[in-house]
């Protein structure tokens with residue numbers, strides 16, 4: 001539905017967007033992720049026909065938008081970054097004004113505004129001055145303005161920026177709702193934002209596309225997608241664990257006479273039953289078995305490294321299951337606290 005081919009945009013010496021190519025299919029909710037200055041806003045402006053690329057082409061349904069600008073603007077609704085609104089206008093007035101800008105007739109305007117107000121849940125503030133609204137409601141008004149002319153594509157530039165956590169959840173929910181019948185492209189520099197809302201992510205850094213895929217794909221593509229921390233007392237522990245299928249790195253350290261082994265496994269293979277069975281067959285005492293997944297935050301950090309703070313271990317812990325359920329009645333002595341550490 002949307003195709004971006006070799007798009008480039010420069011501001012003086014700054015290359016804001018550099019040879020960007022990607023596609024967005026009908027019905028997708030695509031997250032545009034990148035640190036500040038990555039080129040998200042510039043790309044969105046080119047997608048909405050607000051800014052012309054220096055090179056390359058943006059097409060909707062195969063038609064270059066530069067040659068079909070009026071049609072492109074009809075098809076796309078745009079919530080710009082920082083959502084500029086007129087504070088002294090009443091919400092109803094503002095929506096009427098936006099409708100006028102789109103050249104809507106009175107009847108188109110009536111039905112467009114009615115359904116936009118309904119979809120974005122702003123009935124209660126319809127006659128209030130914009131300046132009096134909470135940030136969450138301001139965003140809703142911005143979204144109503146973006147959808148009232150009935151666009152199929154919605155471009156939302158950092159729609160949750162500056163909102164408190166509750167408002168963020170509300171707006172995310174609204175984006176999911178709006179995305180049921182539209183193609184949505186939203187930008188953010190906050191990772192957690194996209195897991196709940198987006199079917200696919202495009203990660204931008206310094207004007208370039210550095211990765212794309214679903215959250216699941218981005219996570220499982222990593223060589224260190226999953227790691228196990230196993231603490232065992234017994235003979236030949238490291239060698240035994242290192243030979244389990246799918247393990248590509250086994251590092252170990254001694255802790256209180258036991259061996260703590262870190263096993264890295266690509267593609268998220270589930271090894272806990274095998275680890276447990278091995279411990280049982282070798283008569284090892286299993287003190288701890290813990291699984292961690294690489295976080296999306298970490299993936300993002302690695303892909304956009306030069307612009308981000310570069311501390312942090314390879315994996316943020318996300319404990320998900322204990323070995324207790326695998327053990328059964330014959331399991332070696334493992335206490336619940338140790339298992340779920």
Ligand SMILES: Nc1ncnc2c1ncn2[C@@H]1O[C@H](COP(=O)(O)OP(=O)(O)O)[C@@H](O)[C@H]1O
Pocket residue numbers: 011014015016017034035036037038039040041042043
């Ligand atoms: N109108 C402009 N004039 C000059 N530089 C700009 C302009 N718009 C964006 N830039 C620069 O282009 C780069 C990308 O900016 P932007 O697209 O706003 O990134 P993002 O939205 O990802 O934060 C930045 O270095 C920014 O300073």
Ligand SMILES: [Mg+2]
Pocket residue numbers: 037040041042081157
């Ligand atoms: Mg921006």
